[in-house]
Amino acid sequence: MRSRRFIMVNRCRKRSPGGFTLVELLVVIAIIGILIALLLPAVQAAREAARRSQCTNNMKQMGLALHNYADANKAFPNGCLMVLNNAGASYPTHIRPWSVAILPYMEQAGVANQYNLGLPADTSITFWRWPASVTAVAANAALGATVISTYICPSAPGGAGRTITASITAADMAVLGGTAGQMGQLYSGTLSFPMAPMDYSSFHGVGGPNNTGRFGDVAWPPGSPNRPSSGDQYGALPVAIYNNFPPLAGVGQMALTASLAEITDGTSNTMLLAERVGGPTLYTKGGAALDLTPVGLPPAKFAALNGGGWINPFNGIGTLYGSAWTVTIANFSANGPCAINCTNMTYKNMYSFHPGGVNMLLADASVRFISETTEPFVIGSLFTRNNGESFSLP
Template structure:
């Protein structure tokens, strides 16, 4: 008698080959999707960066409506050593128009940023509008220029501080000098002190202390200079007001125009600064590189390493002559101002004088790039 065998059932599951095929397919899908995800994230970060710059643009135009001019790049303060240091600057002037009146009203902020930082922890406050989410040096960052290696600021609460980061810089144009382009008709801030020998110097406009800076080199924000919309004769839709100024380890500094070596004195200094900081580096801090709230187009967008912002003496070593020199480095001047730089791939965001924000390619023609940074050069700007 033959036995009847029932049907054989195969256990459910994957063979090794099938499992490897599935893993390979998943890997391919992830590889296809990852760039799309990264692109979407970068698009979101760029949108946030754009919105931040538009907030600065709205604040600038509201300021202009009230005071009939944009804020000065900075209000200089003469010191006994011959330099013109920064008392306050455009970011601080704009705070009330960015719903940050309390920050401007904090003790000392509107009189002397350095004293305010040294006597409080105000420099550690994060100004959200100043933070680009693509930049890696935020929301706070150390600033070597004002840390242990430089002119150290001691805050009562925390000792050596990290500053609330600033990822945007005001456009000085193509002129990278740190002399004061100042006219009595433009100056309304109380308490401005002239140098001991502060007679009007050379220049076609009566009252200029150090100039004037040629219109073909002058940006919307310079030392001691107010600009009115009517003076932006190149067109507000063709003129930079601000550009990105990222920092962190990806953006080390180097000394002077056309510099290429990021190693300075055996160390690297990052292109970090804070929204409170307006001061460039100078020869009182020879071993530290620094940058600040200004950028210019003397050098290309995203130049690496970043040129430092440096207030130099003249070739004769005088501490007074350098304050009267508006000569850019292209014409033999010894000062330097940092180039604009961005963590966004391929270029950077710029705020225009009309309040619009535009992405500018890092491969932009330098003639167009420089022309776009000046308010009255008479250039015809195309291709921006």
Template sequence: MTKTRNRQRHHKGFTLIELLVVIAIIAVLIALLLPAVQQAREAARRTQCRNNLKQLGLAYYNYESTYNTFPMEKIDFTGATPPINFQQNCNQMVLPYLDQVPLYNQFSFNTIWSDPSQYTLTSTNLTVFQCPSAPSKESRTKPSSVTPAVENPTGYPYPTAVGGYGVCDYMALSGARASIWGATGNTIPTTALSPVLTLPGNAPSTKENRFTSVMHSTMSRTIANVTDGLSNTMMIAEAAGRPAIYQTRKRIVAPNVVTKDGWGWADPGFSGAIDGSTDDGVTINNAKKGNAPLTNATACPTGACVGTCFVNCVNDSELYSFHIGGVQVLMGDGSVRFVSENIGAMVLAAIVTGDAGDQVGEF
């Protein structure tokens, strides 16, 4: 007689402890890999930001090749209706060299940039003006959302209906203010002060405390004017995140808190001169204007020049980026350099000024 035996089948599986160990290992691997992935993404964004600056440099040099001068940062225009006197900026001048001929042809230079008739154009987002590391246009504080709503200029509300102005994370450098020297205890130079040209009807001024970079805010500059050398002089730099206010790494959300200007690539106030601020970014230096010779006492009276931070402390027309450790800048020769947050004030002054005769150190 054949005997049969019942065999029990045993299924192998994970115990609870083994499962927890596997989960822990996976968590550790993710923790190790995530920073590397984030760093790789930021490296790609930083490279694109660098390429944007190079494209802008090529556009400005193509303009210079055509007209034998760099464009003025702000160009004076006279319109048929109020405001009679207003300004357009150099970004509009170089649109044809950024493959934006249709945009250039449609733009009315005889109408102020912020007029509602220009909204379709000025609200256009151009990737060459936006650093990928900076917040998206949609996530930035809108001047129309603060209390009370801010207008730029007065009488021209922010175009919320069309999504706001096309952003600009870069600024053309019009120079360095006397506060770089005054706030750091250095003697303000008495040469290379920038002449000021004013719109008709405004009070005349002969000099101010700005020491010019490659371009000038209200007058033409040529390559020959940059006697310190194009490779030693900054031309365009990051001032990212506008019109939202960022102090250190925090966005300031409060009533009536947006940048004074730099609201878009068409805003004449997108350019700026470096003033510096306190380390927390709350107080921006306010060196006074005056005729040459300018002294520390006249340019920086008590309370005017109190901050010694010049990189990544505040983005209101100051050097500011969302990269770790510094900002990217376009030099006058078309190269892109990375300027550290820890750069010395006098080294920064040397690479911002184009004809002050100062010596450039390592940076």
């Protein structure tokens, strides 16, 4: 009797559960989600800090190469060297951007030795003209597909894996204000060529005052001290145009090379290079890519005009005109007051995917991070080499 009662009591006892209840499981999942949400920004920030550090190191290497070039040649290279054909014809036939000039000074002598200064860099489309012969640019264009890791910022979308193919016809120039007649003066077909990425740019200078809407009118408003008289103001790596080839046999028509002694504003107050990443894709404020197809200029065509490859002369021919970016396609080429991270279009802006600003290489070979909130006067002063401004970077 006792044993039967004992069995019945045991059967009536509740058994303890052997695992998590659904509610407990959901609580654990929620806690894990919160921890991930808290940690993810820190992880992303750490990764971006590493990418920005690599980008800074790249610029320091280029700074050393530029100074070694200056030591050997008594001056910095031109941002873009152009030699006119037949003593002043209206199109250049020999082009060399700064990124080609410094190759021997950054352990790329093998690539540099293959570059033919007697031929255009790629399409020779500066001034919106084609070269006389498609085959004339083949060797240099093929060389431009060589990936040079120092020229690539790891923060740029795609990094070294970007595939850049430039392809443009004579009629495409009408989209950017040129004419088919200009482009087709010498060649009316289509040129297509690959380019390895380039995320750094020199600037001829800053778009001077008295040119309505350009950045110079923002940096030096009427009546302000040190306001230049007119015209574009030259930087440390200006564009140079010569009448004859080889270039040293000709007379320069535009700003010649600048020696260290000619940077009278001070090497710590004058820029050499700045980031302009992401080419050939056109990026807008906030890092969004703009689809240019509606205006008839898809990426392959835009690549020929916006740089993006280290052999493309448009990485050294631009002047800081500023941007009036309003996130509309119709406004993508307008000049304006924004100089940093509004667009990576040539002639317009410095641009990076680092939050809040861009890296800039100064003429003393140091690299500084320039904030988007930097005063226009300071930015304009950094872009000139001998305008006499007095300022200090934060």
